[in-house]
Amino acid sequence: MAREGVETVLPTGNWLGAGEAAVLLGVLVLTTLGTLALFGVALIAARRRRSRPYTVLTVAIGLLVVRSVVGIGTVLGRVPMVVHHLVEHTTDLAIAVLILAAAYLVTGATGS
């Protein structure tokens, strides 16, 4: 019954069984909590420092939270697989670019 339910909800093909979905969901919930905690710390640090590298880094960490949320959406069948891959890999690129930007911005961004 439950298995049928999950399968009919997913519009993305039979890529996930009910048991796997539960495990994956558990992992994703933990990931969301973890990335949210990290994001919170980064946000407070950015607010205290008010420097561009910190702000950029915080946005990058914020994207990690977005990734986790999109992952949950996919398992629950709310986010189609195509959108999922598009978002996940675009955020990967964005995170890489943002961290590089943060490193680049450091030169001269901090006075002595």
Place this chain on the structure above:
Amino acid sequence: MTDVRRRVRDHVRDNPGVHFNELVRELNIATGQAQYHLRRLGRNDEVVAERIRGRTHYFEPEYDAWERRVLSLYRRETARELITHLLEDGPISASTLADRLDLARSTVSWHVDTLEDAGIVERSYDDRGRVEVALTRPEETVAFLRAVTPSLSDRLVDRFMRLVDAGLHGVEAEE
């Protein structure tokens, strides 16, 4: 005076320089409730708020402004370590401080800025143009050494900043 307000006042009295979140957590009261009572206590001159770098600390009115700043900053981990080193060894160059605390120069610089604004330390330049940091009022500062520990979340943010600074600035040449 209501029971909650008395508890808030007593907590501030027992923990000079307590930070808002810490007070809310320790007393297990609602944020709005704490805000309300702290505001009322402030209006009656029973509690004084001190805002440094975006965080508010609370005191009894007995402490003067400088004492409030010392205690507020002494509740923060890295600032506390900086003060401790200056207390033990007297004036130290900024680069020595960075080495001893194993911090990036930019981290030290930011904390020294904060402490300098608060009138706790002062910068001077030696004959080779290097920055030297010293306590502005060493004797008075010693008098305020108390067993206050930074909260867990404070430490987390503090260490995150160290990590980022070490990663982003650590390889920079010393000026």
